[in-house]
Amino acid sequence: METKVVECPQHGVQPFGLLCVHLAANNNSIALGFYEHDEGDLGRPDAWCSACEDRWRTAESEEEQEQWFVDCDFKIVCANCWDNSKKQNIG
Template sequence: MIEKVICEQHGTKEMSFSCIHIAIALDQKEKVSFFFSEAEDDLPQIAWCGDCEKWLLENGEEWNDAFETLADFKILCSDCFEEAKENQLGTDKT
């Protein structure tokens, strides 16, 4: 079961994660690209930006301590995650 978080904007929602760059871009309405894990049962979705993706590709696509330090993952509610995805990819969730 995916844990719930309390979001000031959306209330109680499922937890997801994004790199710090996407979290900042969400607040500032900037474009930083959006790469994400596919939804899986009992696992929160995770998103990372273009710079983080570039680092992964240049470093054997290995998620390690150095990558996690660079990404500095932040908790987002599932609605904030979808909002960030829509802002970055230009998708409409309706």
């Protein structure tokens, strides 16, 4: 299986994962929480913050779950940026 990669301006060519828009944009010292899905074929699993987790837990229908995914607005980040986000947001 070929590993999927992305070129990060900071870390170069790396495997990648997806972060919700909140985690991807978090540049301060406030931990937002960090939840990850353990499946996938990327370098890292999909991950989202506590606010997105709260919304996921209340999504009852398939339509609400699909809307949750759209609202998370997942961003592609390199594995190093993903790892840094995990360290920063586990509170």
